[in-house]
Amino acid sequence: xxxxxxxxxxxxxxxxxxxxxxxxxxxxxxxxxxxxxxxxxxxxxxxxxxxxxxxxxxxxxxxx
Numbered sequence: 001x002x003x004x005x006x007x008x009x010x011x012x013x014x015x016x017x018x019x020x021x022x023x024x025x026x027x028x029x030x031x032x033x034x035x036x037x038x039x040x041x042x043x044x045x046x047x048x049x050x051x052x053x054x055x056x057x058x059x060x061x062x063x064x
Contacts, residue, residue: 014023 014026018026
């Protein structure tokens with residue numbers, strides 16, 4: 001059974017784990033994952049802004 005620690009994993013160099021083709025695939029997938037994460041965060045922020053605008057409008061209508 002292979003046991004390793006996070007520190008030991010951090011010390012491993014990428015070229016020791018995967019070959020050139022594997023690195024290209026990994027970097028391509030990493031880029032896609034980061035783009036999806038940024039899109040998700042932007043969408044969540046946009047939804048929060050819309051919600052806050054609605055709440056402000058409700059508060060203004062309620063106070064008038």
